[in-house]
Amino acid sequence: MQEGMKNGCAGAPAVLLERISTLLAEGTVARVLGWKAGDMAYNPEPAYFETQEALKDFVYDGFCGANLSKYMIEASKLEGKTLVCLKPCDTYSFNQLLKEHRVDREKAYIIGVGCGGKLDVEQIRRKGIKGIQSIDGAQLVWEESDPGTELKGIGDDVLTIRTIYGEKTLPYGEALLERCHVCKGKEHRVYDELIGQSRDTKDADRFAQVERIEAMSPEEKFAFFQQELSKCIRCNACRNVCPACSCRKCVFDSNKFDSSQKANADSFEEKMFHIIRAFHVAGRCTDCGECSRVCPQGIPLHLFNRKFIKDINELYGTYQAGENAEDKMPLTSFDFGDAEPGIVGERG
Amino acid sequence: MMYKIARENLSALFRKIAEQQELYLPVRRAGQVNFGVWSEEAVVDLDTLKSVKSPKDVFFPQSENLYTVQKEGRKLNVCPQDLQEKDFVVFGMRSCDVQGLCVLDRVFLSEPVDTYYAARREHGAIVALACHEPEESCFCKVFGIDCANPGALPETAEGTGAENKKGGADVAAWLIGEELYWKAQTEKGEKLTEALKGILTDTGETEEQQKLAGEKVAREQAAIRAIVEQLPYSHLSLDGWNGAALNEKFNSPLWEELYKPCLACGTCTFVCPTCQCYDIKDYDTGHGVQRYRCWDSCMYSDFTMMAHGNNRTSQMQRFRQRFMHKLVYFPANNDGMYSCVGCGRCVEKCPASLNIVKVIKKFQEEKQKAQAAEMAGGDQL
Numbered sequence: 040m041q042e043g044m045k046n047g048c049a050g051a052p053a054v055l056l057e058r059i060s061t062l063l064a065e066g067t068v069a070r071v072l073g074w075k076a077g078d079m080a081y082n083p084e085p086a087y088f089e090t091q092e093a094l095k096d097f098v099y100d101g102f103c104g105a106n107l108s109k110y111m112i113e114a115s116k117l118e119g120k121t122l123v124c125l126k127p128c129d130t131y132s133f134n135q136l137l138k139e140h141r142v143d144r145e146k147a148y149i150i151g152v153g154c155g156g157k158l159d160v161e162q163i164r165r166k167g168i169k170g171i172q173s174i175d176g177a178q179l180v181w182e183e184s185d186p187g188t189e190l191k192g193i194g195d196d197v198l199t200i201r202t203i204y205g206e207k208t209l210p211y212g213e214a215l216l217e218r219c220h221v222c223k224g225k226e227h228r229v230y231d232e233l234i235g236q237s238r239d240t241k242d243a244d245r246f247a248q249v250e251r252i253e254a255m256s257p258e259e260k261f262a263f264f265q266q267e268l269s270k271c272i273r274c275n276a277c278r279n280v281c282p283a284c285s286c287r288k289c290v291f292d293s294n295k296f297d298s299s300q301k302a303n304a305d306s307f308e309e310k311m312f313h314i315i316r317a318f319h320v321a322g323r324c325t326d327c328g329e330c331s332r333v334c335p336q337g338i339p340l341h342l343f344n345r346k347f348i349k350d351i352n353e354l355y356g357t358y359q360a361g362e363n364a365e366d367k368m369p370l371t372s373f374d375f376g377d378a379e380p381g382i383v384g385e386r387g
Numbered sequence: 388m389m390y391k392i393a394r395e396n397l398s399a400l401f402r403k404i405a406e407q408q409e410l411y412l413p414v415r416r417a418g419q420v421n422f423g424v425w426s427e428e429a430v431v432d433l434d435t436l437k438s439v440k441s442p443k444d445v446f447f448p449q450s451e452n453l454y455t456v457q458k459e460g461r462k463l464n465v466c467p468q469d470l471q472e473k474d475f476v477v478f479g480m481r482s483c484d485v486q487g488l489c490v491l492d493r494v495f496l497s498e499p500v501d502t503y504y505a506a507r508r509e510h511g512a513i514v515a516l517a518c519h520e521p522e523e524s525c526f527c528k529v530f531g532i533d534c535a536n537p538g539a540l541p542e543t544a545e546g547t548g549a550e551n552k553k554g555g556a557d558v559a560a561w562l563i564g565e566e567l568y569w570k571a572q573t574e575k576g577e578k579l580t581e582a583l584k585g586i587l588t589d590t591g592e593t594e595e596q597q598k599l600a601g602e603k604v605a606r607e608q609a610a611i612r613a614i615v616e617q618l619p620y621s622h623l624s625l626d627g628w629n630g631a632a633l634n635e636k637f638n639s640p641l642w643e644e645l646y647k648p649c650l651a652c653g654t655c656t657f658v659c660p661t662c663q664c665y666d667i668k669d670y671d672t673g674h675g676v677q678r679y680r681c682w683d684s685c686m687y688s689d690f691t692m693m694a695h696g697n698n699r700t701s702q703m704q705r706f707r708q709r710f711m712h713k714l715v716y717f718p719a720n721n722d723g724m725y726s727c728v729g730c731g732r733c734v735e736k737c738p739a740s741l742n743i744v745k746v747i748k749k750f751q752e753e754k755q756k757a758q759a760a761e762m763a764g765g766d767q768l
Contacts, residue, residue, distance in 0.1 A: 169436070169522045203617055203618070266417045274656075276650065292688060
């Protein structure tokens with residue numbers, strides 16, 4: 040089922056590679072947006088493939104965790120259709136971008152790829168594992184049956200990590216991205232076809248962390264965010280990776296805006312950037328988790344967004360951005376049942 | 388003379404240093420290790436190999452005031468920023484980061500000298516720490532840097548530009564098991580050692596005892612170097628990257644492919660120990676102006692923006708700029724010295740898994756392909 044190792048990457052499932060190859064050969068799509076083998080076991084990079092020959096570097100394994108939906112904004116401007124491999128959670132972002140008219144559905148050929156949870160090398164490093172030479176167990180193992188069906192759970196799956204400092208093993212479930220522990224579900228919300236099966240990875244409550252912060256005293260809350268946000272280096276990775284941050288020109292990049300932009304000139308500035316961003320994506324954020332994945336300082340930025348999602352659920356009824364590309368969003372529509380601004384006083 | 392101190396007594400050492408002067412060292416805060424000021428509450432972490440941000444921050448802060456203008460009625464007061472006047476110590480810098488400073492020295496200590504930076508360099512003493520367990524993203528060896536001999540000048544390696552690097556650390560240190568070995572390298576280092584003598588114990592009066600300590604350090608160095616040999620990037624070839632390669636590299640079609648996944652964030656530039664570009668801005672304080680400078684990133688759309696607009700209009704051009712600067716422009720203007728020290732932070736932190744190693748490898752690969760094609764063509768003739 041699995042194509043051979045490429046530069047230490049685990050290759051791609053043959054069924055996926057064959058289908059992509061066919062679609063490219065018959066001209067259904069002009070290019071493929073997928074993943075190219077990196078030079079380590081854990082660093083494949085998003086890449087475009089335009090020829091059959093180029094596909095020799097195509098990989099799709101557990102480390103292909105980044106959300107490719109945002110790349111489709113640029114791909115929508117290209118000639119012809121772009122085939123894109125989306126995990127279930129990526130399709131929420133794609134729908135949201137469709138709703139905001141930032142991507143062109145006609146320009147996309149979406150293969151909804153089964154997902155058994157994506158790996159995060161930072162989680163592996165956090166366990167004290169370093170000097171990684173190779174990782175075994177990151178490949179996708181699909182059974183010969185219908186796509187869309189569920190595989191057995193992660194259970195006993197183990198990563199075998201060979202390092203300069205000896206061989207280590209780690210349960211697959213302990214190396215997952217945070218988002219996978221609170222998975223929104225394995226159903227693809229938009230696709231042209233499905234390939235591969237998924238398995239359940241959810242083992243934590245999505246709002247538990249938010250609730251813990253809500254329970255803090257104002258002083259504790261302030262100290263928590265102060266400590267986290269003071270690590271920010273204003274690299275803008277969170278903003279640039281965010282599918283909801285799709286403004287052509289960000290206000291923080293404007294030289295007419297009198298903020299310190301690239302610098303944490305003072306502690307007000309560093310908090311302002313993140314708080315404004317959280318407000319701006321409120322109601323549109325699908326909780327894809329990319330902001331926290333890319334933060335070089337490990338700031339749990341998703342907590343801001345999740346707080347807004349939780350509040351929206353409580354005040355306007357349960358809502359999941361990106362579930363479809365049609366329905367109205369709670370913060371941009373009005374009905375008489377909506378919460379009044381005075382609710383702020385009541386809720387504190 | 389080699390000194391040593393038990394790991395458990397390090398906090399006493401730090402306290403002693405901090406009595407006299409400010410002490411910067413790797414501190415763990417909210418799960419991440421960065422260089423910060425020592426305090427009794429600080430969680431010092433000497434086992435994490437790399438701080439997220441490089442310690443260049445201590446000498447060239449991400450953001451610093453240049454001067455302040457205060458308005459009093461119709462009068463404007465211009466207050467220059469005070470320069471660093473007090474001595475301070477940076478403990479725990481790695482060899483790559485020390486060499487990163489040598490790159491910054493080239494920029495900031497050349498005429499016209501940057502007085503803010505020069506004052507910090509003058510007053511800062513560096514205690515460099517050997518890399519007990521180098522990691523797979525490290526490639527300092529490629530630039531002639533020896534992480535087993537912290538703070539020493541790089542070996543003269545032809546073509547790496549390392550022979551041109553000046554500087555080095557004031558004290559070299561090795562953390563071996565439960566002991567830290569300490570050896571002054573410069574006059575500044577001797578002075579610091581002298582001040583700490585009550586806490587640092589000498590490794591012995593006799594020649595024999597000194598020899599034993601020396602051997603212990605030598606064994607650690609040999610072990611480190613053996614690990615470095617096994618690192619996947621240690622034997623990366625920089626063949627073809629030099630100041631003379633300007634047109635060939637600049638005009639390569641490879642950049643169009645390489646830049647594609649780049650998110651245009653500034654992570655690589657902000658964690659880098661050698662990136663030195665900065666922007667100067669005015670901050671309206673409401674009753675005056677703070678003129679400050681802050682790190683800039685060539686990945687940003689307003690980088691080097693001028694009145695006529697921006698001279699790099701696409702992300703491909705911005706992406707290319709970073710690598711051309713490190714591997715071509717900088718050596719062209721600095722006697723062959725590269726402005727990369729192989730710390731590997733960009734390798735670990737890029738959200739799209741792009742980095743300077745992949746760029747170097749890609750060019751190498753294409754060159755080999757071209758050579759192979761040429762050979763095959765030759766055979767047919």
